[in-house]
Amino acid sequence: MNVLVVNAGSSSLKYQLFDTNTETVFAKGICERIGTEGSAIEHKHLLKNLKCEEARPLKNHADAMKLVVEKLLDSTYGCIASMDEIEAVGHRVVHGGAFFSESVLLTDEVLEKLRLCHDFAPLHTPAHIQGIEGCLAVMPDKPQVLVFDTAFHQTMAPEAFMYALPYELYRDYGVRRYGAHGTSHRFVAGEMARILGRTEGTKIVTCHIGNGSSISAVKDGKVMDTSMGFTPLAGVEMGTRCGDIDPAIVPFMMEKLNLTTEGVNQLMNKKSGFLGVTEGYSSDSRDLEKAIGEGPSNPHYEQSNLAVNILKLQIKKYIGAYTAEMNGLDAVVFTAGIGENNPHLREIVCEDMDYFGIKINKELNAKMLRQSNIVKLSTDDSKVAVYLIPTNEELVIARDTEALVSAARK
Ligand code: ADP
Numbered sequence: 079m080n081v082l083v084v085n086a087g088s089s090s091l092k093y094q095l096f097d098t099n100t101e102t103v104f105a106k107g108i109c110e111r112i113g114t115e116g117s118a119i120e121h122k123h124l125l126k127n128l129k130c131e132e133a134r135p136l137k138n139h140a141d142a143m144k145l146v147v148e149k150l151l152d153s154t155y156g157c158i159a160s161m162d163e164i165e166a167v168g169h170r171v172v173h174g175g176a177f178f179s180e181s182v183l184l185t186d187e188v189l190e191k192l193r194l195c196h197d198f199a200p201l202h203t204p205a206h207i208q209g210i211e212g213c214l215a216v217m218p219d220k221p222q223v224l225v226f227d228t229a230f231h232q233t234m235a236p237e238a239f240m241y242a243l244p245y246e247l248y249r250d251y252g253v254r255r256y257g258a259h260g261t262s263h264r265f266v267a268g269e270m271a272r273i274l275g276r277t278e279g280t281k282i283v284t285c286h287i288g289n290g291s292s293i294s295a296v297k298d299g300k301v302m303d304t305s306m307g308f309t310p311l312a313g314v315e316m317g318t319r320c321g322d323i324d325p326a327i328v329p330f331m332m333e334k335l336n337l338t339t340e341g342v343n344q345l346m347n348k349k350s351g352f353l354g355v356t357e358g359y360s361s362d363s364r365d366l367e368k369a370i371g372e373g374p375s376n377p378h379y380e381q382s383n384l385a386v387n388i389l390k391l392q393i394k395k396y397i398g399a400y401t402a403e404m405n406g407l408d409a410v411v412f413t414a415g416i417g418e419n420n421p422h423l424r425e426i427v428c429e430d431m432d433y434f435g436i437k438i439n440k441e442l443n444a445k446m447l448r449q450s451n452i453v454k455l456s457t458d459d460s461k462v463a464v465y466l467i468p469t470n471e472e473l474v475i476a477r478d479t480e481a482l483v484s485a486a487r488k
Contacts, residue, residue: 079483080104080163081476082150084143085170086209088201089113091142095150095157095164096476103472104157105150109142117142121149123157130155139205139212147216167213167222168479170261170471171206173199174226175252181229181478183486184210184222192224198256198309221486223479230260233300238403241308255312257294257304259286259414262469266413267296269452269467274408281404283397286469287423288414289317289361293393295400303403305396311346314392315385317361320350321392355385363416363423370422390426397427401434409463410436412455418468419447424455428464435461 079099085092094106107121117136122129130149136142150156150164158164169184175195182188189210196203206224213222231239239255240248247253263284270284271277277299284294291314294304305313305321315321323346332342353361359378360366366382373379401407411417412424421444428438437460446453446466456464 079165079480080158081479082146082164082167083170083472083475083479084167084209084213085472086139086205086212088205091139091146091209091212093146094472094476096472098476098480101473101476105155107146107149109136109145112136112142113138119145119149121146121155123155125157128155139208140215141212143209143212143216161217164217164220166479166483167217167220168475169206169210169213169222169224170475171224171226172202172228172258173256174224174228175256176232176254178224178226178229179232181223181225181475181482183482184224188224198252221483223475223482225261225475225478227258227260228256230264231255231257231294231301231304234303238303253308255304255307257292257301258306258310259290259292260301260304261471261474262286262413263292263294263296263301263304265471265474266411266467266469267294267299270409270411270463270465271299273452273465274463280408281401281406282409282411283400283407284411284413285393285396285417285427286414287314287389287393287412287417287420290319291316291321291389291414291416293396293400295404297404303400314396315355315389316351317363318348318351318353320346320354352385355388356381363420367420367422386423387426390423393423393427394431397431397434397436407434407462409465411465411467413467413469418449418466421446424464424466428455436464437461438464 081096081098083094083096089112091109095104103124105123107119109119111117118133120131134145150158173195175198177191243253263286266284267282270282271280274280282296284296286292290310292304292306295302311319313321328342331337351361352366356378366386369376369378369382397410416423425440425443428436437457438455439457443455449466450468453466455466
């Protein structure tokens, strides 16, 4: 089945056209600066290795979808001859609240529930709705499927998802842990279970470490706990996000720095993490690794080292806590931008973890950079398997879309 996977952000729309039978991507691209000056598309035909970039005014996501379809049908850059060749659309949705514990076919009722998720993801939800409406406008007859980043985490027990706040905050406002990156955790945990040869009885910690990072405890194929919380600000240190801090620091900063709620949110989401600890040097782990590699002669060496060591310690703590929570550990998986491409971080996380039965092959790990394959990093005598598994959220969306659309046709 040919499935168009759509990831609509507030001012961008990313897409991939999949053939789910062969799991090949024919074409992919991104429309940027939607609704502002300088909007444009970058489109790639992957089979022909062709790329085109074009500036075009795009008022909204419907305009962007029209342009995507135009490129997919283009005589040079396109990869389909008619719209009949697209059978369904799969959307990435960041937050499904407590409404959605799995992917769903789009209906009016589903769209209404998605609108109710607005407060949980105020930047993303309106963008997703515009992306969905854009597809409805351009391809009204195609079935659409929504795949939620929060869905995989819906198996957590109340003791894992509740905060010790007055209960009415949960009852009246839905304040609880929802988690994020669920589609990625689901994909890599699934791959890891396949390697272990079973799902039942497995205890896996999945470390999705990128610009945004989260860690999950997956027992018997189900999430038992996850590091992100009510919002994606919680958990470990990230590129520009602070992760977990003492909540009393929030009113303290507001008072001392004379910040509004908007200001303190900005500080914690955009000015913290790697960027904040390195005093504005960089939010990108590649820059931090460069400074660390150059040693004390680099002016950013010390702060970069500190920023990376903070993350290292936090990941270790999550592995320890989740091992206790699951009463055991079979495997640790590293994925996403940093997890897949930063051997130094993987090495220091796995260092001095022999008490947990974790031992990796350092020489092999050091070479594993820009890897597109699954790699076993643990030594043969390591009690716990450690793997690098490249994530593929778009593939999960394409697979779910195919499964739901095929089931609906029966
Ligand atoms: P997002 O959370 O926005 O999807 P990514 O998963 O792409 O982000 O992660 C971005 C981080 O991954 C950056 O800190 C970047 O330094 C790191 N990263 C991505 N690609 C590479 C690479 N090829 N080599 C080293 N680091 C990389």
